Amino acid sequence: MNASVGDRLHVHGNAVGQPDRSGEIIEVRGAEGGPPYTVRFDDGHTGLVFPGPDAVIETPAREHVHADR
Incomplete structure (x- = not known):
């Protein structure tokens, strides 16, 4: 399991x-x-998490910026 800052657990x-x-x-x-990840849960609680098999990481769609040629 791999994640980046900004992903959702x-x-x-x-x-x-x-x-x-x-x-x-x-x-x-x-x-x-x-892991481990520091997670700010939707209820406001923040904690250190070692996700188990009952966890899923979702990566939000990221905008791609193209440089002018």
Whole structure:
């Protein structure tokens, strides 16, 4: 699992009644985009996360700027 700052982490609830959690990755502490990640969750909580198999990283579409030739 690799991520960049600005990607979103979604952690699926793994028990009945446990809601999914999602947030923005604000720091990548592992080598080459690997975990752990510092995540600012949508509820305002910030924490260090070592994502498990119940997590998905989504990369937002990035704008490409083309230089004039």
